[in-house]
Amino acid sequence: MSTVPEKPSLDNIESKWMAYWDEQSTNAFDRSVSRSDVFAIDTPPPTVSGSLHMGHVFSYTHTDTIARYWRMRGKSVFYPMGWDDNGLPTERRVQNYFGVSCDPSVPYQKDLVPPFRGDPPKDHKAVPISRPNFIELCEELTAEDEKIFEDLFRRLGLSVDWSLLYATIDERSRRASQRAFLRNLARGEAYTQEAPTLWDVDFKTAVAQAELEDRERPGAYHTLTFHRSDGNGDILIDTTRPELLAACVALIAHPDDDRYKPLFGTTVRTPLFNVEVPVLAHPLAQQDKGTGIAMCCTFGDLTDVTWWRELQLPTRAIIGRDGRIISDAPEEITDENGQRHYASLVGKSAKQAQTAIAALLAESGEMVGEPRPINHPVKFYEKGDRPLEIVTSRQWYIRNGGRDQSLRDDLLARGESLTWHPDHMRHRYSNWVEGLNGDWLISRQRYFGVPVPVWYPLSHTGEINYDTPLVPDEAQLPIDPSTDVPAGYTADQRDKPGGFTGDPDVMDTWATSSLTPQIAAQWEDNADLFSRVFPFDLRPQGHDIIRTWLFSTMVRSHFEHGTAPWSNAALSGWILDPDRKKMSKSKGNVVTPIDLFDSYGSDAVRYWAAGARPGIDTAFSEDQMKVGRKLATKLLNVSKFVLGFGEADTSISPTHALDSAMLHRLADVVDEATKAFESYDYARALERTESFFWWFCDDYVELVKTRAYATHSEEGALSARIALRRALSVLHRLFAPILPFATEEVWSWWQNGSVHRAPWPIRTDLVTETGFTIHAETHLDAVCGALGEIRRAKTEAKVSQKAIVEEVVVHASEGVISSITTSWADIADAGSVQKWTAHVSDTTDLTVHVTLAPPA
RNA sequence: GGGCGUUUAGCUCAGUUGGCUAGAGCAUCUCCCUUACAAGGAGAGGGUCGGGGGUUCGAGUCCCUCAACGCCCACCA
Numbered sequence: 001m002s003t004v005p006e007k008p009s010l011d012n013i014e015s016k017w018m019a020y021w022d023e024q025s026t027n028a029f030d031r032s033v034s035r036s037d038v039f040a041i042d043t044p045p046p047t048v049s050g051s052l053h054m055g056h057v058f059s060y061t062h063t064d065t066i067a068r069y070w071r072m073r074g075k076s077v078f079y080p081m082g083w084d085d086n087g088l089p090t091e092r093r094v095q096n097y098f099g100v101s102c103d104p105s106v107p108y109q110k111d112l113v114p115p116f117r118g119d120p121p122k123d124h125k126a127v128p129i130s131r132p133n134f135i136e137l138c139e140e141l142t143a144e145d146e147k148i149f150e151d152l153f154r155r156l157g158l159s160v161d162w163s164l165l166y167a168t169i170d171e172r173s174r175r176a177s178q179r180a181f182l183r184n185l186a187r188g189e190a191y192t193q194e195a196p197t198l199w200d201v202d203f204k205t206a207v208a209q210a211e212l213e214d215r216e217r218p219g220a221y222h223t224l225t226f227h228r229s230d231g232n233g234d235i236l237i238d239t240t241r242p243e244l245l246a247a248c249v250a251l252i253a254h255p256d257d258d259r260y261k262p263l264f265g266t267t268v269r270t271p272l273f274n275v276e277v278p279v280l281a282h283p284l285a286q287q288d289k290g291t292g293i294a295m296c297c298t299f300g301d302l303t304d305v306t307w308w309r310e311l312q313l314p315t316r317a318i319i320g321r322d323g324r325i326i327s328d329a330p331e332e333i334t335d336e337n338g339q340r341h342y343a344s345l346v347g348k349s350a351k352q353a354q355t356a357i358a359a360l361l362a363e364s365g366e367m368v369g370e371p372r373p374i375n376h377p378v379k380f381y382e383k384g385d386r387p388l389e390i391v392t393s394r395q396w397y398i399r400n401g402g403r404d405q406s407l408r409d410d411l412l413a414r415g416e417s418l419t420w421h422p423d424h425m426r427h428r429y430s431n432w433v434e435g436l437n438g439d440w441l442i443s444r445q446r447y448f449g450v451p452v453p454v455w456y457p458l459s460h461t462g463e464i465n466y467d468t469p470l471v472p473d474e475a476q477l478p479i480d481p482s483t484d485v486p487a488g489y490t491a492d493q494r495d496k497p498g499g500f501t502g503d504p505d506v507m508d509t510w511a512t513s514s515l516t517p518q519i520a521a522q523w524e525d526n527a528d529l530f531s532r533v534f535p536f537d538l539r540p541q542g543h544d545i546i547r548t549w550l551f552s553t554m555v556r557s558h559f560e561h562g563t564a565p566w567s568n569a570a571l572s573g574w575i576l577d578p579d580r581k582k583m584s585k586s587k588g589n590v591v592t593p594i595d596l597f598d599s600y601g602s603d604a605v606r607y608w609a610a611g612a613r614p615g616i617d618t619a620f621s622e623d624q625m626k627v628g629r630k631l632a633t634k635l636l637n638v639s640k641f642v643l644g645f646g647e648a649d650t651s652i653s654p655t656h657a658l659d660s661a662m663l664h665r666l667a668d669v670v671d672e673a674t675k676a677f678e679s680y681d682y683a684r685a686l687e688r689t690e691s692f693f694w695w696f697c698d699d700y701v702e703l704v705k706t707r708a709y710a711t712h713s714e715e716g717a718l719s720a721r722i723a724l725r726r727a728l729s730v731l732h733r734l735f736a737p738i739l740p741f742a743t744e745e746v747w748s749w750w751q752n753g754s755v756h757r758a759p760w761p762i763r764t765d766l767v768t769e770t771g772f773t774i775h776a777e778t779h780l781d782a783v784c785g786a787l788g789e790i791r792r793a794k795t796e797a798k799v800s801q802k803a804i805v806e807e808v809v810v811h812a813s814e815g816v817i818s819s820i821t822t823s824w825a826d827i828a829d830a831g832s833v834q835k836w837t838a839h840v841s842d843t844t845d846l847t848v849h850v851t852l853a854p855p856a
Numbered sequence: 857g858g859g860c861g862u863u864u865a866g867c868u869c870a871g872u873u874g875g876c877u878a879g880a881g882c883a884u885c886u887c888c889c890u891u892a893c894a895a896g897g898a899g900a901g902g903g904u905c906g907g908g909g910g911u912u913c914g915a916g917u918c919c920c921u922c923a924a925c926g927c928c929c930a931c932c933a
Contacts, residue, residue, distance in 0.1 A: 238933055239933055286933080292933090294933045296933095378932085379932095424860060427860050427928080428927090431930095543927085543928085547929090574927095612869095616861095623882055624868080624881085684870090698898090705892090792898085795888080796887090796899080797887095802890050
């Protein structure tokens with residue numbers, strides 16, 4: 001407890017109180033309490049490769065207000081932070097920064113010195129290094145960014161317990177991730193399979209359904225002529241991907257399509273390549289698309305995959321993993337011209353091949369007319385730059401209900417069991433789960449990630465036996481199969497016939513971040529801690545990653561623990577720029593958070609963020625930050641003022657009706673704010689508190705300040721001071737979750753300890769239900785109504801509010817007159833009124849005639 | 857094509873089970889240097905609550921319908 005400063009200021013309060021909170025361990029999680037006294041938050045680990053922006057400030061503030069509320073409610077708040085530094089974006093930065101590339105076949109080198117630290121020359125050829133070395137460099141580079149992130153989050157006032165920090169690539173995360181995978185494998189929930197999968201040709205990795213997005217791209221319909229094998233004419237096919245013609249395995253029309261019914265079971269020959277393919281029926285063919293009959297290739301899109309599987313068609317892949325036409329033509333192309341045509345396409349990208357084949361078709365006369373340009377949606381990897389291809393490869397999957405109705409039902413039920421904030425977000429989840437069309441593909445052909453922790457035995461001829469993977473003991477985790485050796489083998493047996501080979505892949509970043517509750521709670525590493533926090537209370541996150549992060553976390557927890565990982569999911573909205581467009585760097589409308597903290601203070605920025613209702617998109621608004629700044633300043637000033645009246649024994653009830661009425665009004669605000677916070681609605685809690693606060697400052701304090709100075713009587717002054725101090729204490733605590741710095745500052749002037757460890761206010765801090773006979777709201781409306789009329793009269797007369805009023809005549813109902821009479825002395829003080837008379841009238845309206853004194 | 861959300865003052869938004877004359881902040885305008893605060897204060901103007909229909913004594917609120925905008929999912933020859 002210190003004294004009230006002469007000139008209160010918001011300057012530098014952030015650094016002052018940040019240091020204090022560290023010193024006092026204000027935000028530390030108490031590991032001794034039982035689960036029922038814990039509030040556990042599964043904080044989203046931000047991606048470290050980028051920079052923190054207003055979106056982070058926005059959503060993390062929301063969570064922080066909730067954390068602070070529950071801490072004041074006496075819960076031990078488990079509020080960890082994690083860094084998501086596992087994955088592609090980091091990998092790319094490390095390659096560019098150090099001038100290295102990851103090659104899992106290179107052995108680990110202790111104390112490796114990278115060729116560069118920052119800006120390798122343009123002609124530098126990346127030096128291949130082992131995967132463990134590469135991961136070390138990733139950790140080194142991300143550490144710098146993580147420091148910056150931590151500083152920013154501290155400055156924002158997040159009440160995170162920084163001792164709980166984790167990173168998704170750290171040892172604990174890798175161990176948890178591999179352990180969970182191995183358990184999935186042991187229970188049959190993870191499996192490997194060779195199958196056509198969506199493939200990014202630039203990253204050269206498989207991608208999962210959840211990572212897809214559609215982009216509108218220009219394309220062109222080409223009308224191709226297929227020749228009936230019986231010589232009875234041609235069939236026209238519309239396709240946007242003529243470059244796949246050599247991969248054509250069938251023509252397919254709808255079973256009910258009368259135009260093509262007679263052709264089912266017959267064959268046709270492809271243009272240019274002269275390969276015989278069957279004409280088949282399948283209900284997925286759409287009669288109104290193109291010519292109503294489609295060319296099925298291996299593989300142009302996911303429909304092709306379905307046809308290929310269901311109609312048991314052969315495989316004729318022509319696109320390689322680099323997105324180019326492979327050199328080996330399908331052996332079905334026996335025609336000499338066909339082989340020549342194919343050879344002319346080898347090595348071309350899909351786009352180049354399309355141009356080339358269009359020219360060939362035009363030349364051979366097997367294309368009708370010119371290509372007709374269209375715009376159509378094409379599937380992309382969300383981080384990729386080129387359309388996805390479909391290639392056949394061996395991948396690991398985790399079951400997620402995409403191929404199993406009963407599992408799907410179980411996961412839907414888990415989603416239903418959550419309390420969603422806002423509630424309608426539950427539809428995003430069920431919508432996604434119901435639309436799954438396959439299991440979760442978790443393997444990625446990348447390096448910086450958690451390795452798939454298995455090896456495979458090699459036969460005496462060197463064949464990989466995928467059916468009996470060699471798994472490590474859990475005690476060995478984390479492992480890297482590219483350098484570690486499975487039990488029963490020696491290092492020199494690696495990749496030798498009769499030996500073993502390590503799985504070359506890493507797991508999808510979501511395969512690790514789907515375990516954030518387990519990682520943060522130190523699952524299996526610290527059973528005591530885990531039992532005190534799991535399942536968590538809250539998962540806060542963006543609604544754009546319901547299908548990825550939220551759903552995958554649910555899948556893992558369902559399998560491993562047989563429960564949902566949390567009871568509540570709070571989805572935050574987007575930040576829009578003032579023109580209602582989503583903010584983005586490319587538009588140059590991104591303001592950095594630090595500048596805003598410097599300009600308005602952290603509390604003001606938090607105030608803006610907390611004004612947005614849960615899950616609602618919100619416009620970026622510096623105006624709102626100015627308002628927040630004003631609020632924080634006002635809080636300082638009014639606190640100084642109230643405390644300046646001197647101490648009072650607040651255990652005694654105030655005697656004046658106005659004072660009691662004010663406390664009753666505030667007690668209702670406490671109830672509302674409490675109810676709002678319990679349903680995660682920080683915005684409503686703020687709105688109610690703030691609205692009361694401005695009324696308190698503008699009307700109540702003005703009404704009682706003269707009396708509080710002991711101008712009239714000690715008894716009256718005491719009543720006012722008791723009410724003022726009770727209200728102030730409650731207001732400090734009500735604002736604490738939103739304005740942690742300013743409230744801590746004012747709290748320190750007159751209280752011991754942190755406001756953030758003070759108990760959340762309750763009604764009985766303000767009022768006891770006995771001994772108050774008038775209706776608080778009626779009383780306040782009457783008194784403030786009268787004061788308002790006097791103020792209006794002065795404003796209309798264009799005189800100072802300090803101007804003396806000679807007489808006030810009030811006409812009102814008996815009850816209103818009674819209230820005004822009771823508190824008349826305060827009204828007269830606030831309005832500088834010399835004399836007044838009251839008349840009881842039938843009307844419910846309050847009429848006030850004000851006679852101003854002549855200017856002195 | 858399926859689902860979800862939004863539509864209230866110039867702007868951003870409240871309006872909780874239907875109930876006085878629909879609210880706030882910002883912006884605009886007027887006034888006031890008033891010993892907590894001029895980085896302040898006091899006031900004013902401004903809305904036929906997206907359109908249409910219905911239920912009701914009474915609808916911003918409930919029902920039907922249409923529209924616009926946004927998002928999610930699916931399809932995509």
